[in-house]
Amino acid sequence: GPVSLLSRFHGALVAAVLGDCVGGEFEGAQDVPLERVLQHLSGLEDDTRGDGILQYSDDTAMMRCVAQSLLTRMGFDEQDMARSFAKEYSLAPGRGYGAGVIQVLRKLASPQLSDVFQPARAQFGGRGSFGNGGAMRAAPFALAFRNAADVKKYARFGAMLTHSCSLGYNGAVLQALAVYLSLQGELSLPQKFINRLICEMEEVEKDETARSDAKVLNLDEFPFCARLHRVKELMEQNSVSIEEVISELGNGIAALESVPTAIFCVLHCLEPREGLPEHYGGLERTIAYSLALGGDTDTIACMAGAIAGAHYGISAIPQSWLISCEGAEEAKHLAERLYKLHIMQTDEV
Ligand code: R7I
Ligand code: MG
Ligand code: MG
Numbered sequence: 448g449p450v451s452l453l454s455r456f457h458g459a460l461v462a463a464v465l466g467d468c469v470g471g472e473f474e475g476a477q478d479v480p481l482e483r484v485l486q487h488l489s490g491l492e493d494d495t496r497g498d499g500i501l502q503y504s505d506d507t508a509m510m511r512c513v514a515q516s517l518l519t520r521m522g523f524d525e526q527d528m529a530r531s532f533a534k535e536y537s538l539a540p541g542r543g544y545g546a547g548v549i550q551v552l553r554k555l556a557s558p559q560l561s562d563v564f565q566p567a568r569a570q571f572g573g574r575g576s577f578g579n580g581g582a583m584r585a586a587p588f589a590l591a592f593r594n595a596a597d598v599k600k601y602a603r604f605g606a607m608l609t610h611s612c613s614l615g616y617n618g619a620v621l622q623a624l625a626v627y628l629s630l631q632g633e634l635s636l637p638q639k640f641i642n643r644l645i646c647e648m649e650e651v652e653k654d655e656t657a658r659s660d661a662k663v664l665n666l667d668e669f670p671f672c673a674r675l676h677r678v679k680e681l682m683e684q685n686s687v688s689i690e691e692v693i694s695e696l697g698n699g700i701a702a703l704e705s706v707p708t709a710i711f712c713v714l715h716c717l718e719p720r721e722g723l724p725e726h727y728g729g730l731e732r733t734i735a736y737s738l739a740l741g742g743d744t745d746t747i748a749c750m751a752g753a754i755a756g757a758h759y760g761i762s763a764i765p766q767s768w769l770i771s772c773e774g775a776e777e778a779k780h781l782a783e784r785l786y787k788l789h790i791m792q793t794d795e796v
Pocket of ligand 3: 743744745747
């Protein structure tokens with residue numbers, strides 16, 4: 448039957464945590480046989496290992512900070528969000544943060560800091576990070592704001608607290624938009640969904656900074672649009688190999704090499720696929736497929752999980768998978784509160 452908006456909200460944040468937790472097992476592995484993925488996942492169904500056995504990483508830790516901050520400030524407050532990241536990092540520094548971002552998080556802890564965007568701008572020789580750390584935590588922006596313009600605007604600022612390279616923050620914009628459209632049921636028309644994302648990103652990547660970053664980094668002119676066009680081409684193919692997905696879209700730690708990939712995982716798994724168990728629904732397929740790509744598996748599964756969870760709703764997540772994940776209950780609670788914030792807002796005229 449139809450999926451309620453509340454179920455979609457729950458699904459988005461809980462499946463993001465799920466992807467992070469189950470994906471941690473394979474992060475950085477280059478060859479992940481599907482067999483091993485299915486073994487890992489079916490292991491969660493044997494209830495012998497206890498609840499919350501799979502720990503979440505920086506992806507979830509930072510996503511929780513984003514959600515918490517949007518809730519307590521009832522909107523975007525860069526000071527509060529920056530402090531929240533810094534505090535979370537100082538309390539639990541061992542969650543597997545990116546090698547560069549920890550410098551930013553340390554600087555953000557300083558009470559003397561007045562411009563909270565400054566530490567991010569100092570990264571990587573002054574260009575800023577193009578890692579996927581802004582995108583991995585972007586889902587709550589899609590839940591908190593009612594219109595696409597606000598989702599784009601605040602996902603961008605939220606990412607810029609750690610990722611000031613346009614390739615980093617535009618990845619966050621794309622991820623937030625994908626979750627936003629999915630919450631509205633737009634994945635029921637996959638062609639329209641991808642066309643809409645391309646259209647939105649054409650606007651985003653027109654920006655002068657985006658163009659000069661792409662040039663300096665030797666990338667396509669509209670790098671995210673170019674990848675999204677490849678997603679579209681892969682969707683039109685009869686069969687697609689894992690190797691092709693990796694070579695066309697990537698599976699790396701850069702936003703450009705992981706956000707379009709996550710979007711592809713969701714689109715590809717809307718239908719049953721060879722090699723994936725017949726009893727799997729679309730959400731289970733999406734998670735399994737994301738892990739089978741190898742590379743930055745926790746983050747790709749986290750992002751794909753958020754988009755897929757927003758489409759299928761929380762009831763699509765197997766209970767045994769859910770209870771294996773640290774932080775799943777908390778994510779559900781945050782989603783619930785974001786839902787209330789969302790419906791409370793009145794549309795501006
Ligand atoms: O982007 P970020 O928060 O890392 C997120 C990833 C996810 O996979 C998490 O699950 C966690 O494992 O880390 O952290 P950053 O340190 O900003 O970026 C990640 C990495 O990307 C850096 O450590 C660099 O190796 C690389 N990188 C760059 N390398 C060269 N030049 C990012 N930006 C640059 C760059 O401009
Ligand atoms: Mg991680
Ligand atoms: Mg990762």
